[in-house]
Amino acid sequence: MLAGRIRTALLCAAVVAGFVTPVRAADVKHYSLGYDQPHTTAYGVGADLFAAKLAELSNGTMVIDQFPGAQLGQEPQMLQKIRTGDIDFIFSSSANAATVSPESGVLSIHYLFTSEDQLVRAIAEPRLAAALRELFESTVKDAHFLVPLTLGLRDLYGKKEIHSVADVKNLKIRVQATPTEDAMFPAYGAQTVHMPFGSVYTSLQTGVVDMAENGINVYDTNKHYEVAPVMSMTEHEANNALLWVSGKLWASLTAEQQGWVEAAATEVATKEPARAIALEHKSRAKLEKLGVTFVGDVDKSGFIAAARPLQDKIAADLGPHATKILEICRSVQ
Secondary structure (H helix, E strand, O other), X not given: OHHHXXXXXXXXXXXXXXXXXXXXXXXXXXXXXXXXXXXXXXXXXXXXXXXXXXXXHOOOOEEEEEEOOOOOOOHHHHHHHHHHOOOOEEEXXXXXXXXXXXXHHHHHOOOOOOOHHHHHHHHOOHHHHHHHHHHHHHHOOOEEEEEEEEEEEEEEEEOXXXXXXXHHOOOEEEOOOOHHHHHHHHHOOOXXXXXXXXXXXXXXXXXXXXXXXXXXXXXXXXOHHHOOOXXXXXXXXXXXXXXXXXXXXXXXXXXHHHHHHHHHHHHHHHHHHHHHHHHHHHHHHHHXXXXXXXXXXXXXXXXHHHXXXXXXXXXXXXXXXXXXXXXXXXXXX
């Protein structure tokens, strides 16, 4: 935490020094930004982009203090705190956001995103941000959605190699707690298990679950490879996330300040996705040198055959906003 706050303070000092108009200490306001992954993940990339742009646009008067690694709580807790105004900004996964707005679970639909490149383009698509904003404005009180971001694609990992859908039959897999996940994984013959992210390492170690699933960089940064040394590249789902601002804070900002926040958020949406994918590739190269096994020849056809018929049904069951978001994501090629 200290290192992150020091980086932010130094950055803001540098930004302020570049302006002719001096900034009075009394004009500088600090705002908290919480996220549950380490700063070395793509959440840190997004946070740094947001903090730097906001400091630049505000002439150093709006300073972001980062609290990574769940210092302010796991995502479900932070989603509560953002609505009470106890945190100013947060990143949450779209899956966890489904606990407050179920239709956001549409972004967890499997094989909706067909490649890393297509995912990057989809997240930066203005129509997607607009559709998500429309969804959250109609379903979430006391928190304001800004933009989507991503941590890449999710893969399965454990002690066993997965080469086809038959290999996951009857396996206990830790998944994010959404109706989308609970529909998708049983279609492959797997059993779903819900638990906080912080419990995944021990559960893999003790055999409470056979496998988990996440992006390569998250797998690397949280050292899950120590207890689950095989990652199978199923690329079944996007690791999407959302940037939120407290409704209490948003209402207190001037129109000019709101414009700065929105512009800083746009910086995240346009630049973070490609940098997140670069982190995925960097983590894979590092882990391969450490001896982690990556199964690259996964036959995805069985997974896709089971998932595709569920896509429209899940979206329709979630609601009209979900159906609209599904179609936007599909339209980006």
